[in-house]
Amino acid sequence: MPAEGGQQALNGAARRALDAVERTGRACVDSISAFGYGAALFAESFFWIFRGRSIRQPVRLTMIFEEMMQIGIVAIPIVTVLSLTIGVMLAIQGIYTLSLFGAESRVTIGIALSVTREFSPLITGILVAGRSGSALAARLGTMSINQEIDALRVMGINPVRFLVVPPLVAMMVMLPALSFLSDLVALFGAGVYVSLDLGMSLPAYSDRVIEVLTVNDLLHGLGKSMIFAVLITLVAVVNGAGVTGGAEGVGRVTTRSVVQSIAAIVITDMLFVFVVTR
Amino acid sequence: MGVEAVNSDRSVLVEVEHLVTHYGARKILDDVSLKVYEGEVFVIMGGSGSGKSTLLRYMLALERPTSGSIRVLGRDVVRSRPSELYELRKKMGVSFQSGALFSSMSVGENIILPLKEHTDLDLKTMEIMARLKLEVVGMAGFENLMPSELSGGMLKRAALARAVVMDPKLLFGDEPSSGLDPIVAAAIDELILRLRDALGMTVVIVTHQLESAFKIADRMVVLDSGKLLVTGTVEEVRNSSNERVQQLLNRRVDEVELDPEAYLKRLTGA
Numbered sequence A: 001m002p003a004e005g006g007q008q009a010l011n012g013a014a015r016r017a018l019d020a021v022e023r024t025g026r027a028c029v030d031s032i033s034a035f036g037y038g039a040a041l042f043a044e045s046f047f048w049i050f051r052g053r054s055i056r057q058p059v060r061l062t063m064i065f066e067e068m069m070q071i072g073i074v075a076i077p078i079v080t081v082l083s084l085t086i087g088v089m090l091a092i093q094g095i096y097t098l099s100l101f102g103a104e105s106r107v108t109i110g111i112a113l114s115v116t117r118e119f120s121p122l123i124t125g126i127l128v129a130g131r132s133g134s135a136l137a138a139r140l141g142t143m144s145i146n147q148e149i150d151a152l153r154v155m156g157i158n159p160v161r162f163l164v165v166p167p168l169v170a171m172m173v174m175l176p177a178l179s180f181l182s183d184l185v186a187l188f189g190a191g192v193y194v195s196l197d198l199g200m201s202l203p204a205y206s207d208r209v210i211e212v213l214t215v216n217d218l219l220h221g222l223g224k225s226m227i228f229a230v231l232i233t234l235v236a237v238v239n240g241a242g243v244t245g246g247a248e249g250v251g252r253v254t255t256r257s258v259v260q261s262i263a264a265i266v267i268t269d270m271l272f273v274f275v276v277t278r
Numbered sequence B: 001m002g003v004e005a006v007n008s009d010r011s012v013l014v015e016v017e018h019l020v021t022h023y024g025a026r027k028i029l030d031d032v033s034l035k036v037y038e039g040e041v042f043v044i045m046g047g048s049g050s051g052k053s054t055l056l057r058y059m060l061a062l063e064r065p066t067s068g069s070i071r072v073l074g075r076d077v078v079r080s081r082p083s084e085l086y087e088l089r090k091k092m093g094v095s096f097q098s099g100a101l102f103s104s105m106s107v108g109e110n111i112i113l114p115l116k117e118h119t120d121l122d123l124k125t126m127e128i129m130a131r132l133k134l135e136v137v138g139m140a141g142f143e144n145l146m147p148s149e150l151s152g153g154m155l156k157r158a159a160l161a162r163a164v165v166m167d168p169k170l171l172f173g174d175e176p177s178s179g180l181d182p183i184v185a186a187a188i189d190e191l192i193l194r195l196r197d198a199l200g201m202t203v204v205i206v207t208h209q210l211e212s213a214f215k216i217a218d219r220m221v222v223l224d225s226g227k228l229l230v231t232g233t234v235e236e237v238r239n240s241s242n243e244r245v246q247q248l249l250n251r252r253v254d255e256v257e258l259d260p261e262a263y264l265k266r267l268t269g270a
């Protein structure tokens, strides 16, 4: 009897270990297949953009404009406020840090580079992931549960062309645009603080900024925005389309989509910087 | 046998052969075979959860079967390329059980969408066509409402209007008249017959309602737990000697459980 009990305990532990291995394996397979699905969606989107018209299934420009409105134009106020705040914050921190070496006057170079190369694309990316990525995931999730995606398919309307391409294109145009706006506003905000604190005139500040910034720095930031745009859209679509379990499931995939896209943005940012800067 | 002889000169629009399907590990449809002939109303009858909607999804090529073949309008939909499915789907109309109207568009926009995507008509003409179809399903004047502002029955009727807006050769309807009040339900049944007679449409209807099925069907099948019990005309189904069919027809509940041990096992989940 005791021997049997021991045997059972061992079996229990072994089974739990096996279960854990199986769960890990399944999670790996799932994430790899999600990755592959995202890549396939991206490729298919380009097919519709470039070949859709020739097979009489064009991507509708009006839908792209509507998305651009929602993703970009409506987000301008909040991007402006956040960028202004971050500009001022960077100026304060920069001046404080440099004052330790008595080099406050060099603060412009730090501000100009960190805003254009890092802060603007990152902040706008995270903001748009929270605003528009979540909305897209929720919309696709709801449509999928309501069988609206099936309805599209049986009507002969390709869901990728109809539902994925418009937000993807809009995102790839508007995120760099917002990021550029954020560059301008943050640099302006920092400039105002610097001119007040260090007594540097605003024209002198902007001359300094233009002097230290290269086209390369700007493109570095805007290029990243473009990549973030693709990540946000694909993460939202993969999550939204894979919804299960009713309205509760929609909530779950929406949250997951935001978390995953922000993680993807930050990690990709680091990899990008590592590859490009070194 | 008799039916085959009568129909042998008409073309087969939908042909399902030995269809077996699974959701995960669960077998849902088991060796289902049927033929739908041109110009008939074909009804798929069965109790709740018997696999009717599932069968429809496979005919619409929304899922890939485990085995078996499905031909629609002469095309093997399981092995069709996307471009072939696209051409095929322009000739079919579908109304889903829940309506599946696009919630971001008004009723009118919903109905116009297939026209917008597949024709070069100008907007005015499309709007007139949409109103015409809404009129037909008894929903004139509702084109500017959003789907969230409609009742369940109105959603179904709007979905039916959207399904027929392209005047498809083949119409699929999942419970188009279930859950509606008797008058509207009867009107929908009339409409289906009119589509067949006036436009020569071939119609496949899924329903669990006996009266409706018997009223509209030219031929029908009865599905039970994923298996076909009978196929035939209304008369043939009515006179079927299959015990389970008679049970369904006469609304008798299942026989008393014969095996108390099995019953206990199920309850305790052992």
Ligand SMILES: Nc1ncnc2c1ncn2[C@@H]1O[C@H](COP(=O)(O)OP(=O)(O)OP(=O)(O)O)[C@@H](O)[C@H]1O
Pocket (backbone or CB within 6 Å): B023, B024, B028, B046, B047, B048, B049, B050, B051, B052, B053, B054, B055, B097, B208
């Ligand atoms: N997406 C799905 N995943 C897993 N199982 C499913 C799915 N859809 C349906 N099923 C299962 O398939 C079986 C048949 O479902 P189906 O929707 O075809 O029934 P039905 O005959 O249309 O019923 P009703 O008259 O209630 O609409 C049910 O047992 C259901 O649990």
Ligand SMILES: [Mg+2]
Pocket (backbone or CB within 6 Å): B052, B053, B054, B097, B174
């Ligand atoms: Mg059903």
